[in-house]
Amino acid sequence: MRAATWQGVRDVRIEDVDDPKIEEPTDAIIKVTSSGLCGSDLHLYEVLSPFMTPGDVLGHEPMGIVQEVGSAVTDLAVGDRVVVPFQIACGTCYMCDHGLQTQCETTQIRDEGTGAALFGFSKLYGAVAGGQAEYLRVPQAQYGPIKVPDGPSDDRFLFLSDVLPTAWQSVEYADIPDGGTVVVMGLGPIGEMATRIAQHRGHRVIAVDLVSDRLERARSHGVEVLDWNEFDDLTGAVQELTGGRGPDAVIDAVGMEASGSPTAEMAHKVIGLLPRKVGETMMKNAGLDHLSALHASIDMVRRGGTISLIGVYGGAADPMPMLTMFDKQVRLHMGQANVKRWVDDIMPLLTDDDPLGVDAFASHHVALEDLPAAYDTFQKKEDGAFKYVVKP
Numbered sequence: 001m002r003a004a005t006w007q008g009v010r011d012v013r014i015e016d017v018d019d020p021k022i023e024e025p026t027d028a029i030i031k032v033t034s035s036g037l038c039g040s041d042l043h044l045y046e047v048l049s050p051f052m053t054p055g056d057v058l059g060h061e062p063m064g065i066v067q068e069v070g071s072a073v074t075d076l077a078v079g080d081r082v083v084v085p086f087q088i089a090c091g092t093c094y095m096c097d098h099g100l101q102t103q104c105e106t107t108q109i110r111d112e113g114t115g116a117a118l119f120g121f122s123k124l125y126g127a128v129a130g131g132q133a134e135y136l137r138v139p140q141a142q143y144g145p146i147k148v149p150d151g152p153s154d155d156r157f158l159f160l161s162d163v164l165p166t167a168w169q170s171v172e173y174a175d176i177p178d179g180g181t182v183v184v185m186g187l188g189p190i191g192e193m194a195t196r197i198a199q200h201r202g203h204r205v206i207a208v209d210l211v212s213d214r215l216e217r218a219r220s221h222g223v224e225v226l227d228w229n230e231f232d233d234l235t236g237a238v239q240e241l242t243g244g245r246g247p248d249a250v251i252d253a254v255g256m257e258a259s260g261s262p263t264a265e266m267a268h269k270v271i272g273l274l275p276r277k278v279g280e281t282m283m284k285n286a287g288l289d290h291l292s293a294l295h296a297s298i299d300m301v302r303r304g305g306t307i308s309l310i311g312v313y314g315g316a317a318d319p320m321p322m323l324t325m326f327d328k329q330v331r332l333h334m335g336q337a338n339v340k341r342w343v344d345d346i347m348p349l350l351t352d353d354d355p356l357g358v359d360a361f362a363s364h365h366v367a368l369e370d371l372p373a374a375y376d377t378f379q380k381k382e383d384g385a386f387k388y389v390v391k392p
């Protein structure tokens, strides 16, 4: 089959790889009909490259048609239309029982000290072949795949794989009081969807980004937007909008690709280009000075407020303003999204009325062979690149 493979820093190629096969009784094989390209893929494209191996198949936002099932998969049949969550979870361990599927004790990558295995996400998360490919082996298929009805286009349901539950969790973890105000940092697909979900729940939403078409998209549905290029004192600007007190909650949907300081930009590049072992150690221990969005979040949130961290961060020695965090009595809730925990809440919103605007959410649909160019454009945020969906 054809698949998107990681070959090196900013080097994705479509290659012939072996067709996936059933390896465990709990596996299924799906024929992929749509697959998302995500901000998390951009981390692999560059900064997390020390953890990648040339030939790794990328992609963690797939959906498709069940092609084959293992003997232990009784709830799925050949021909079923399914969305596959980005994490692989068993559904029966202590963590899965507690709605923490990204910590699944059956699939945790203990050698790396990380949580549940993820599709297409480097050896840190099990080096499982991903879904930007014609076919996908789905482990733990007795639990993971979400059956969806025939009829509507793929885009109606595709974002259940990651964007929707991730944005949903970011709003849940923000714990915004009734009638409260939230600031969303970052208007990529995750932040944009978080603004829609927060509005849907009746909150006042302010958002910050630096890319004009992303700001415009949010403004078009009633979000109060701030272009960080225009403010030296972002916290001051947010406080002015919130009676001097600051918002009840801030959702950081930026993560470690934050633009901010030019030196940080250098550290990023350097880590991407270092010899593998050195880069790996630096990424884990030296930390990155790519915390502008997080530090701004801590600065602007009201005293006793909550920061919901949904952007992905790495680095064990990232400097954090502990005095401010402690003094302001800030609450911090973070982590990868536990996809299946939120599916029952989200599914009723995926109707013809389309209150979250999923049908028109993607900005680009591309063929598999055009995906390498899409990675490049998406990273540079050119051509209105917002959300790519690949149709293998």
Ligand SMILES: NC(=O)c1ccc[n+]([C@@H]2O[C@H](COP(=O)([O-])OP(=O)(O)OC[C@H]3O[C@@H](n4cnc5c(N)ncnc54)[C@H](O)[C@@H]3O)[C@@H](O)[C@H]2O)c1
Pocket (backbone or CB within 6 Å): 038, 039, 040, 041, 042, 043, 162, 166, 185, 186, 187, 188, 189, 190, 191, 208, 209, 210, 211, 214, 228, 253, 254, 255, 256, 257, 258, 259, 260, 292, 293, 309, 310, 311, 312, 313, 335, 336, 337, 386
């Ligand atoms: N926790 C999870 O389960 C999960 C799942 C999916 C994605 N993510 C993470 O969420 C983050 C966002 O994903 P995405 O697909 O929306 O990515 P994206 O790269 O498209 O979006 C990031 C946005 O942040 C903006 N930005 C950059 N620096 C900023 C700053 N200093 N202040 C404000 N905005 C800034 C960018 O212009 C961009 O619009 C990534 O870190 C991704 O890895 C987490």
Ligand SMILES: [Zn+2]
Pocket (backbone or CB within 6 Å): 037, 038, 039, 040, 041, 060, 061, 086, 162, 163
């Ligand atoms: Zn994703």
Ligand SMILES: [Zn+2]
Pocket (backbone or CB within 6 Å): 089, 090, 091, 092, 093, 094, 095, 096, 103, 104, 105, 106, 107
């Ligand atoms: Zn589990």
